[in-house]
Amino acid sequence: MSVTSEIDSPPVPASLAQQGIWFNERLGGVGTVYTMPFSVTFDGPLDVPALTAACRALIDRHPILASTVRERQGVPYVVPAATPPVPVVADVTAARRDDLMRAEILRPFDLAAGPLVRMTLYVEAAGRATLLVVAHHLVFDGESTSVFLRDLAELYLAEVTGVPADLPALDHDGLAGRAAARVEAGLSFAREFWSSRWRPPAEVILPGVAGAVPAVDEGAAVEFALPQESREALARLSEEIGAGRFEIVLASLHVLLHRYGNAEPTVAADLGTRSPETRDHLGAFVNELPVTAGLRPEWGFRRFVADQRFGYGLRSDLRGLFRVREVPLSRAVSGVKPGVALAPISLGYRRREAAPAFHGVDAHVEWALFNHTVRGAMRVHIVDGPDRFGVILQYNPRIMAREDAERVAAHWRALLAAVAADPDMPLAELPMLDAEETGRLLSRWNDTAAGHPPLTLPELVAAQAGRTPDATAAVCGAETMTYAELGAAVDGLARRLRGAGVGRGTLVAVRAERSLTTLVGLLAVARAGGAYLPLDPDHPTERLRLVLEDSGAALLLAGPGGHDRLAGSGVAVLTLDAPGPRSRAGAPSAGEPREDGSVPERSGEGAGGQGEGGLAWPEPGDLAYVIYTSGSTGRPKGVEIPHRALTNLLLAMRDRLGSRPGDGWLAHTALSFDISALELYLPLVTGGRVVIAPDAAARDGRELVRLAAEGVSHVQATPSGWRMLLDAGFDLRRVTALAGGEALPAPLAREILSRTGRLINVYGPTETTIWSMSAEIAEPVTTVPIGVPLANTRVHVLDERLGLLPLGVPGELCIAGDGVADGYRNRPELTAERFAADPFGPGRLYRTGDRVVRRADGQIEFIGRLDDQIKLRGHRIEPGEIESRLLEHPGIPRAAVVAREDDKGERRIVAYLECGQVPGDVREHCAQTLPSYMVPAGFVALPRLPLTPNGKLDRSALPAPDLRESGAGPHGTAPGVAGPHSYTGVAAELHEIWCDVLGVEAVGPQEDLFELGGHSLTITQIASRVRLRLGADLPLHIYYDEPTISAVTAAVERLTGKN
Template sequence: MTTVTTVTAPAVLTPAQHGVWVTEQTLPAGPAYHLAVTIRFTGALDVDRLSAAVAAVVARHPVLAGAVDEDLVALAPGSAEVTLVVRSGGVADVADLVAAPFDLRRGPLARFTLLRTAPGEHLLCVVAHHLVFDGTSKQVLVADLATAYNGGTLPIGDTPAASSIVDTAAAAAFWATRWQEPLPPQLPGLRHPAPGAESVAVPFTVGTAALAETAATLGITHFELLLAAWHALLRRYGNGTVTTALELSTADRAVPRIGLHVNELPVSSTPDPAQPFAAFARALRTQLRELYPHRAVPLSHAVRLTPRAALAPLTVSYRRRAEPPTFDGVDTTVDWLVFPGAVRGTANLQLVEGPTVVEGSLHLVAGSFAAEQVAAEFQALLAAAVAVPETPVADLALPSTVDVSTVGPAPRDTVVDRFLARAAADPTAEAVVCGDRRVTYGRLGAAAAGLADRLRQQGIGPGSLVGIALPRTAELLVAVLGVLETGAAYLPLDPSYPAERIAFIRDDAGAALVLTPSDVSLDHTGAPDAGVPAADDTAYVIYTSGSTGKPKGVAVPHGALTNLVDSMRDHLGSGAGDTWLGLTSLSFDISTVELLLPLTVGARIVLVPPDRHRDAATQLRLVERHGVTHVQATPSGWRLLLEAGLTRGDLVAVTGGEALPADLADQLAPLVRRLVNAYGPTETTVWSALADIAPGAPVTIGGPVANTTLHVLDDALRPVPDGIAGELWIGGVGVAHGYRGRGGLTADRFRPDPFGAPGARVYGTGDRVRRGPSGLEFLGRVDNQVKLRGHRIEPGEIEARLATHPTVAQAAVVLADPHGPRARLVAYVVPAGGTVDPAALREHVAQALPGYMVPSAVVALPAFPLTPNGKLDRAALPAPADPPAAGPAVAAVAGGSAGTGDDTTATVTTIWQEVLRIDDIGPDEDLFDLGGHSLTITQIAVRIRKRLGVDVPLDVFFDTPTIDGVVAAIADLREAR
């Protein structure tokens, strides 16, 4: 063991050191500022020689033995010794050695530990604090250790070259038009990790041969090429403006010294997807060259910044390494990328270039995004860019994300054929239960055939459209089957709709006639006529709401309908022994599953009375009385069933029509035999994706039904990487004919399938999804994203967080007054049996989401308004109360000592005048507007402690940066003593 104590004069913290110091005092940085390097020795290591080498290195670089003198805001000799510790251990001990905290006030700021890992094997772990160490310091330290170990002489305590003069005014002018707070990045699978989740490192390598050749051809450096590839990848992830913080060297290359000789500055780019990568790389090079002259000025000295561990959520560190030096008599392996066990921001990309490879390491909090995918896609995009630099950014090859589901032809037979076959095979089987009536397959088939005969006599056949305005009774099924037997399509006209809407739909669709209860009877029978509808004939036209307020009719062919029925049958395993609950209005397309699937497999339908579609108690009684096995409902409908006392454990529960909240899934899944989350728009025939949701499992919409493709595409209809949000486009045999009588709208939303066979089409759903490990994750509508004070916000993310609070049954978030001065997020909640505490809910959100995503107001409602189809009616949510007017800023500051003219105010004012060198400062003037920054804050805090005996936390100056605010904080601190 060798001990070295160095004594040097205090040195004022450099701006970079001061930035690290302030961050350490205001944020829980943990080991994020710990830098480490390890050297593995194999052979006869002379431990005494290594100890002497450590002593020589510390003597030459006394900052390693330093500490921070808070009064002087300087680096001074530490009160603790620098010690080389030699003990037994292994690689597993390195993480603990790196994570062990430093006492910045006592020092030292570096530690050396030699682990005896095995006979003839040693591992030296050197850990230093970022205050006195950076990436280049690692190379200086290893080189100096080798020189001293090999018997060479190191100069002792030589003086570093004087710092070059920095032009803060020029930097401020440079950043005035360039600095913007970086937006949260979009990354594959990005989530808020669980509290306390550990940080991890994902390593990868890139060869340098092709990299060097391409960089030379483009006239850029290796680093500029790597950074351009990183920015291009982030653009592919949907980041319109890409911002990364870079560690830029400020060292004097002529005199390599250990210390903090880097400054972190941001660089932003807006890659054009159509721009050739080569042109983008050169443009980024130009931007970097404009930045480099200001590399010595911390950004906090040029613009107003709050304390933060990193200037941007994404940071990049790059170093070039020569071959490591040799140590006499032993073989050595140096690990330059020892992970500190913490990450500053969302992720840090570390790149260390050696003679043959670039060693990469992506640091992140575990579970925050799909880091392995990002690393692999970075390598793939870089390889594509290096191979053909003129490739447009959007076309640089990534691993395929195209849905490769097999799409076969649409079934040639129809639901009519399937029903008639079941009726012929077992005519006495019970088909429908409607109140006290029970209707067999034979009777239902005969009645449908009789209606079909009468319709044909009126000229109804293929190409015709027949309106059905019947309540949910057995006659409704007769009407549907009878119309379909003729080859015509049916048009649902819900009798509960306003007369004006019914008239519009009937006239807009051009219905040949409308069936009412007086037109349909179980007693009028006929002989079935199988095989009349063809697969391409339209089976039904259902009207959906339009974005312009004008409903539009979706025409769905028989082949698509039969494909859906087959897919649901196979996925659910539904057969002749099952009983389905007929709950949904015919005007809602999911009714086709409840009414037609059972009739194609010989199952039974129990119809809910027309006036009981929201009476959960009646529905549960029907379920129990008739042994119902399958129930399909919207999430809102399932909540009603749960509230009514749903306990039956052998149900197959199908939910869809709106997003399934995680809390509802957690309640429902344990109570049923299977919980199937179904997704699909009317335009692709009811359900296009299915997911079985196990208790406690993540909620997804799963994968495609049979003969269906699900493409996640960007605005230019290019596939986005897995885990990245995009619009869902659906292809396959379920795609509808289009919108009846709306050729322009059909052409806009139904496009040629760029990935399918000639003639195939895809439909743009307008829904945002991303591919996750368990299937597609539904994120909301494309147009649901809101922007508040420059921040992009997905209301669904806030809603999901609110729904995890035990007092909340349902949640919806809207942006109130989006274009006015009072724009704010408002949360609407339905209490889970009791009352809600708005403050507690806002705190609950704040615990998991950024502050700008915390609703300004919480409005409790006894129930959410619903559309006729059972979905949340956002337009019917009551307007929130106006927010309270903001009072004077000083009124919100506890203590109330502002402007009193007492000794404290006078002393604080004098200190501000001394530090800022301004004679006249008002009590409410902003510190940062007066030119303050992190260094001046520390100087002010030190003088307040000396003159007033109060230690004011540094974050006070950022939260209330006025004399009034600081005086009030001093009063609070004194009172709390």
């Protein structure tokens, strides 16, 4: 039906495709997202009047070009435009043409008035002319371009020759009605089809992009074309497997997205809805539908595209889609939001023949000019012609840099070439990185080789003692030691250890508080050739026994009373002595008897020597220490660190920090936390001074600030630890601050920078020896990267098959080099799982399980975990270990452990229990074997733990706990298991402070602060508020010794006289 005027033509209901476009246009505001420009450039003697006449004849042949869409009682109708389109001729210079064309493309349409097509002929003096056609998608689709040009060429020929055009007759009547009838007929099947397939679009992963993207935004574009040999190979592949070129292209895009880490990539593809009767019409005969194709990394491309034997492969998905291609998705399923892209990536494929002849005038067609707008993250246009396979990637510059878009183009080009060369190569192995990007990833940013001497920790310390024997090496309280005194004490105790059977490879457990004596003990173990295993005095006895048994430690080196709790463990005990009168903290007097009845050997050598005592230096490959961390199988695992790795870390950090003699390091970290080794040993190998904070001081932020003010130049802490220090008034501009062990938030980084002289963000798992990477943080702080690798360290961002990922694509951080641990003690299966051969260099790499991304400048940014591991105040916590302990309780058949944020943004561990009511003794049950930081802060009882359709625990469906709720009823959460209490005076003030800091509703007078989820930072916050509100400056040990409201109330009343 011809749309000529509103008077003589009744309105035609808009088609379903037009309705969707019209509604989205109104919803998003008038723009160019639905503008479809193309151009034809003529070289030769063009008859301009004949071409303009042909354009007018084309409008008469296709009256939809002279129409628009208007609303009548909420329903869109196709009606004649107020003014029909008129071709415009403009004389221009070549320099002005492109600017004028861009402005014309960016000019939005007036949907109310119309028309919805504009034609402008730009004529240049040199015999060249360009016809720009700008059409709205309401009246045009990709295939319309071919129909338009075919008809225009025939009509131009008719104008020039006077011979009527040879074009097929068109019947416009009833097209929309018949299309609507077909949709209604297929609606039932479409609803059934989509019921099991439709899922809302997932966030897409692209280089430089990971997360939600705007629905419609300004766009930019990059282009590439396949070389001739690749085009010919793809054409042969298409014939071999009987797949269309569209299927090949769509499949390759799915593979590319999958290689970027999109588990089930979805592409919104334009599917044509033309029938034989609409083949020669102009209009919107297209339906965009999401294509989600499951694929497996081990498949070849050929199998992915066309294998029908098992009912999967892209072709199976497309065959189903073609049966429903005329039904808009919004008609078949609920929940499809208007104006929102069906998928972040969309694809339009256009197969093109050669440009039609214009009566002897050469014509070149630009089939898809850019409209400078993009929907979703990226819109892909493919123009597959007889002499060119062109790809246009339209991207959103607000979320993606041009260099990232260019990388996508390079990766896809390489992938298509690889598919053409070998369609049976496993998808995961198809090369997609060029030599330049591979070189940047493997060589440029991993060029960290440093010629460190093959020495061990005791050799480095002894060498420094030889250089500065009279300099102060260590300080703890009122006690000090020079390097010479330290060396003498270490050698004396080392010989004593040798006499007790310690030699190369002997593991010696050390359980003692931080002190000069403990420092001597750690160094002496190494000097004797052994390796030390630090045991935290605060850990439960049962856990310490478990670690001793698992490790096979031959000896326990204990501080005063340090072995009482481990009596009967079957491990021989050697007691560390208090400082003797000669060295003040060094070797004991010769011949002095010990509690175990032994007599120490006499010392016959000075620092660094090797005398008759038989003290040989350990080898770089010998074991230096073993650190136990949380284990996912329910038992902790011991990480074995050789001297080579420890030495490399110390010398690498020396160089990275620019360490100098005289530097002072505050040593306040628990020995069982591996970062304590840097605080203790780096100053001793660089001529610095260790300022050891006694255990009581390490829990007191104000005391640590006081110690740091006494000449300390370097302070290392977790972000949680830095929060405690800042709250205690830390403000020392000469100090270099190191933050690591957990993610450093940008606001906290800015605050640390404002109160220190320098901030280094450090990163590294225990398995790669303390720190492996560092980043210098400076203002303005927007993001906080974990940096670049240290000396002799290589870092890679890899996929699950250890394949190299491109820049900007998230993946697993894998670390190789001299810092890699030997493995897990007595756990060969776990070692083989987490440590693998480095596919890009010598030795092994460690799979951290951390999800990171490498930026264009080479810096690495931490994103999160690939598994369920929890990082809490610097501690690595495996939920599986806590869950295993919970399942040992007779009243708990199933359990799940996650980390949740309370209303103050602080992360806490919450346990979900499949039981009717939280057992009253569950916290005590956990505390018998788990360290305090692993005991859940809250417990939630559920009738059933939520499961995914495949029967796995659905952690995302676990209900958010109310960490302020008191009681532990059927759905109760602990903390705050006390009933109502009446407080007055000081106790009432304390109760309010505790509830606010802990985030609970009520606390009983005898409830333990630590059982309510408290920790060192909590203590500092409570103490600060008590000091401000009650004027009571209590020593922090009071909160640790008697952590109840009742006890602290008594202490405040004694100090202030208040009650």
